[in-house]
Amino acid sequence: MPLSSAFASYAAATPLGAASVLHQPYTPARVSVESANAAVLAKLHADLAAARLGGGSKAVMRHRSRSKLLPRERIDAILDEGSPFLELSPLAGYDLYGEEAVPAGGLVTGIANDATVKGGTYYPITVKKHLRLQEVAAACRLPCLYLVDSGGANLPRQAEVFPDRDHFGRIFYNQARMSAAGLPQLAVVLGSCTAGGAYMPAMADESVIVAGNGTIFLAGPPLVKAAMDSSSKGGAKVRGAADPRAILARILDGSKFDEFKANYGRTLVTGFGRMYGQSVGVVANAGVLRSDAALKGSHFIQLCCQRGVPLLFLQDINGFMVGRTAEAGGIAKDGAKMVMAVACASVPKVTVIVGGSYGAGNYGMSGRAYSPSFLYMWPTARIGVMGGEQAAGVLAQVEAEKHKRDAGSSHGPAAPSRAWGPQQAAAFKQAMTEKYE
Incomplete structure (x- = not known):
């Protein structure tokens, strides 16, 4: 079929409105590209600003009460004055886990854990973000500086964080391989670093621990007790x-x-x-x-x-x-x-x-x-x-502390839903043991 005949057949088979949609002239009734872009950019800037707030005002206040800087403040204090800092994946974790907010994935990549976001623990998106930065660092042969303030893997999501190739363990694999390749791995311990959080400074070429705030445990007190x-x-x-x-x-x-x-x-x-x-x-x-x-x-x-x-x-x-x-x-x-x-x-x-x-x-x-x-x-x-019994013991202690904190922050008698006693603790531990075994 000649090309002209093909176009004629297409025009005959296509409704007039559909065929001419690309040729509609600009009219004031149509949404302008400029205003649409402005709205999208405004939302982007608002989301970035929200991500920079970390885990919320309560978490930030608790963090500052321990005389600790926020992660981006730590980075600003370390960088040469006026030098640029490219933050990778600042919106990682955005609206990813429903009501469970994980702004910036709990990690500022350069790399600094944000302890105001779930205690600096690693969600699946946190691991992905960390591995991506290590990939960039290895490809560009850049040294890595880890500002560590992390509780390790996020226990409730361990199935998505722990067992597979590109999960939490890959971070330390990459760290070891980059060190062996001559790429310096440096760590500063700025808070309580437990479990996987302890291995980042332990595997670094050089580590600095901040007196009074920095601690390294393979197992924190809750896990040791459990x-x-x-x-x-x-x-x-x-x-x-x-x-x-x-x-x-x-x-x-x-x-x-x-x-x-x-x-x-x-x-x-x-x-x-x-x-x-x-x-x-x-x-x-x-x-x-x-x-x-x-x-x-x-x-x-x-x-x-x-x-x-x-x-x-x-x-x-x-x-x-x-x-x-x-x-x-x-x-x-x-x-x-x-x-x-x-x-x-x-x-x-x-x-x-x-x-x-x-x-x-x-x-x-x-x-x-x-x-x-x-x-x-x-x-x-x-x-x-960790094993089911240990996981249940750790989570039961965390849950008890959470109920105690909530009860202390409430005005008047604690609500019935906040009640936490031996019976509730035993039921919680049983449920967690069954879940993690």
């Missing part, structure tokens, strides 16, 4: 733990295993064996990771990389040891060393989760975020920021 309580109810003495050597006897050629440092760091079993004739280095859990076990694991992983021996990880771990003694003994630093060794390993890694895989233990044992060549899960496998 861990101690659950240990007495369902710890190793009650439930027992599988001996990884029994598993190795069934999967290694001839059940032969040459153990490395058998009498040191006994909660981690390391050594050499063969599978289908191929030499492998085995890293297997035999309990919670303590400082000596983490150092042993780091040494062994680096030795395998030096010799070109692939690594097999058998995960069954509740995490790194918590408590005053462990923290004073340097568990954060020693655990970070093992995580860094795993992240920078240059040999193939295969991970098998045979039992629990909780918290930073998942990172130190080559979880999904640490790019194992393969990751397998037995039917008994469980993954989470």
Whole structure:
């Protein structure tokens, strides 16, 4: 069909109004482009201003009462006078979680946690924003400065934050890889940094802690209390733990295993064996990771990389040891060393989760975020920021504090909905245990 005939057929089949809509002349009745753009820009500026307010007036007042600057004030104080600062993704988290506001994703990327937004904890969008900045920094070979004031992963959303490749653990993987590539990783601890929040300064090349405000805990007081309580109810003495050597006897050629440092760091079993004739280095859990076990694991992983021996990880771990003694003994630093060794390993890694895989233990044992060549899960496998009992204990303490704070801020007697006693606490813990197990 000739081109002119095709146009004629189209014109005949198209209503006059539809065919001529692109040719309508400008009239005052039509909305002007300028006013439409002005309205959109006004809303954008209003949304940006709202995001800069952080977690709201109450959270900001509580933050300032601790003699702490807001994140953008911290950045302004650090930058050279008059130098520009490009904030990436300032509207991340905008209207993303319904009534649960997370302005700017709780993170100012350059990088500074906003503790006025959910205690600086990491929502899915926070993780995405942080990873995006690290991607930009790695591509442009820029050093990273982390202004840390964070409670780690957001516990109620751990399924969206913790287990997968581009989740929370990938932040520390990237941090280790960039440091190894010669890109400085610097951290300033400006508040209470717990769990994942503690690993950013622990894995940095250099860290500064602000006296009076800065703290680093692998586990804050609520988790330590919950861990101690659950240990007495369902710890190793009650439930027992599988001996990884029994598993190795069934999967290694001839059940032969040459153990490395058998009498040191006994909660981690390391050594050499063969599978289908191929030499492998085995890293297997035999309990919670303590400082000596983490150092042993780091040494062994680096030795395998030096010799070109692939690594097999058998995960069954509740995490790194918590408590005053462990923290004073340097568990954060020693655990970070093992995580860094795993992240920078240059040999193939295969991970098998045979039992629990909780918290930073998942990172130190080559979880999904640490790019194992393969990751397998037995039917008994469980993954989470922490075990169900510990999660329930932590959230129950947080909920009790929230009710106490709400009751203290109310005028007159507390409303019935604010009542919180042993019965409510027990019911809440039961519901949370069932949710997270």
